[in-house]
Amino acid sequence: MGRDLFRDTSIRYFGYGREIGGLLRSHIPGNIYRGLHTATAGYVMCDTAHKTILMMRNDGRLWKVIAATGDALIWQGLASLVIPGLAINRIVFYTFRALNNTSHKGTKMQQTITTAVGMLSIPIIVTPIDRTVDFFMGITYRALFGT
Secondary structure, three states, X not given: OOOOOOOOOHHHHHHHHHHHHHHHOOOOOHHHHHHHHHHHHHHHHHHHXXXXXXXXXXXXXXXXXXXXXXXXXHHHHHHHHHHHHHHHHHHHHHHHHHHOOOOOOOOHHHHHHHHHHHHHHHHHHHHHHHHHHHXXXXXXXXXXXXX
């Protein structure tokens, strides 16, 4: 299979809009925060629609189309919503906690450093999370449904 537009290009970062919004929530207006959440939802829907349409064109059998749609939704749920949210939450939590032992405790600098570390972690965690979800899907859902 060739390069996936939604998963193997910089478009993939739209899946992290929700996390970016969460990290910047205290620094940005509410409409931008909501827009970042909307961007993530739109990205998930576009990838799911793309995978569904590809299966309709390539095979067309209803059960295969449903299986491909389910595959995309589960993959996105794990790789764009659940796992990044948990990973970034823990990165930010432990960064904040580590800074409690410094002179930055309780300052705006502590919040800024914590936010920056969370933002900088995103490009580092995307590929390992995506590959882990691919592996997990390969031994579970994809093995069961042949997607």
